[in-house]
Amino acid sequence: AQTVTQSQPEMSVQEAETVTLSCTYDTSESDYYLFWYKQPPSRQMILVIRQEAYKQQNATENRFSVNFQKAAKSFSLKISDSQLGDAAMYFCAYRIPYINTGTASKLTFGTGTRLQVTL
Amino acid sequence: DADVTQTPRNRITKTGKRIMLECSQTKGHDRMYWYRQDPGLGLRLIYYSFDVKDINKGEISDGYSVSRQAQAKFSLSLESAIPNQTALYFCATSERGGPGGYTFGSGTRLTVV
Numbered sequence: 640a641q642t643v644t645q646s647q648p649e650m651s652v653q654e655a656e657t658v659t660l661s662c663t664y665d666t667s668e669s670d671y672y673l674f675w676y677k678q679p680p681s682r683q684m685i686l687v688i689r690q691e692a693y694k695q696q697n698a699t700e701n702r703f704s705v706n707f708q709k710a711a712k713s714f715s716l717k718i719s720d721s722q723l724g725d726a727a728m729y730f731c732a733y734r735i736p737y738i739n740t741g742t743a744s745k746l747t748f749g750t751g752t753r754l755q756v757t758l
Numbered sequence: 759d760a761d762v763t764q765t766p767r768n769r770i771t772k773t774g775k776r777i778m779l780e781c782s783q784t785k786g787h788d789r790m791y792w793y794r795q796d797p798g799l800g801l802r803l804i805y806y807s808f809d810v811k812d813i814n815k816g817e818i819s820d821g822y823s824v825s826r827q828a829q830a831k832f833s834l835s836l837e838s839a840i841p842n843q844t845a846l847y848f849c850a851t852s853e854r855g856g857p858g859g860y861t862f863g864s865g866t867r868l869t870v871v
Contacts, residue, residue, distance in 0.1 A: 648798070674859050681840060684848065684862035691857050732859070745791070745816070746850075746860055748800040 641666045641685065643733050645749035652721045653757050659706075660716045660752045664729030668692075671735045673707070673714045674746070679727040687729070718754075726756040760856075761785050764849050764863035771839050771870055779834045779866045781791040781849030787855055787861070792816075792824060795846040804847075807832055839870045 642665045650729070652658035675687040690698045690707050692739050702722075706715045718725055731749040762783045771777050781790065788809050793801040803816030805824040807809040813824060821843060825837045836843055846867050 643800075645800075670860075672857050676859070682846065682865045682867075684850075684860075685866075686859045689857060689859060736857075744852075745803055745806060746801075748793075748802075750798055750800040 641668075641733055641735075641747050643731050643747050643749040645752050647752045648750070649753045649755065651755040651757060652718070652725075654721055654723060656721055657717060657719045658721055658754065660718075660729050660731075660754065662714045662716070662749055664712050664714065664731075664733050666712070666733065666735075668735050671733060673705075674732040674734075675703070675705070675714075675716045676730045676732060676748075677725075677727045678730065678751075679724075684730075688716070721756050723756050723758075726754055728753050731741055760863050760864065762849055762851055762863040764866050766866060767864065768867045770868070773840055775839050777836050777839055777868070779847055779849075779868070781834070781863055782831045783830050783832075783849075783851045783861070784814075785851050785861055786829075787851035788829065789852045790826065791850045791852070791860065792822075792832070792834045793850060794818065794846045795848060796811070801848065804834065823865055836868075839868075841870045844868060844870045852859075 644663045671692045673690045677685045677687045688700045700720045709732045728751045730751045732746045734744045734746045765780045791806045792804040795801045807826045849863040852860045
């Protein structure tokens with residue numbers, strides 16, 4: 640079974656600094672998708688960034704970027720120029736493409752990292 | 759209006775009571791999911807549905823049941839609520855193909871006393 644591990648329950652960063660959140664996963668699949676979701680105090684789940692495993696180029700969305708190391712099964716999230724609004728719980732998630740399973744592909748989540756942003 | 763709407767937003771219920779959490783979506787997605795979030799455990803899948811006639815158990819389905827009343831509606835029931843079902847519950851939808859993630863509702867915080 641696929642598993643997703645986030646080994647940092649809590650992280651803290653000063654405003655305007657850079658922080659990296661770690662995620663590792665275990666899978667025997669070669670084709671899959673990885674995601675980072677943000678959950679602010681409003682509790683809404685917000686998609687931050689996605690990475691397709693067949694793409695070697697790391698995904699980037701404004702201040703958010705990933706370091707995808709397929710061989711190491713590592714998928715870390717880097718937040719640059721941190722802002723107070725980045726304070727939230729961050730979840731790493733994994734799924735395989737629908738076509739590979741013929742069934743609905745389920746998102747498997749890590750346990751989350753709570754990010755605190757300080758002045 | 760939100761793409762995925764969950765009701766109620768918060769609910770306190772007593773042990774042994776039956777409770778239903780409702781979810782409706784305007785995304786036109788075939789696939790719908792119910793997840794449970796507990797501190798330190800992340801989100802765990804309870805049930806999922808490909809379409810109206812297809813319901814599947816997730817990893818923690820014991821004590822729960824679901825109904826897919828229409829493509830846009832997917833409800834979760836606790837037949838006899840117990841305190842360890844106190845959690846934040848999310849409904850989500852996804853399209854059939856492509857690299858997309860899920861669209862989540864805003865969650866229902868359920869407390870069983």
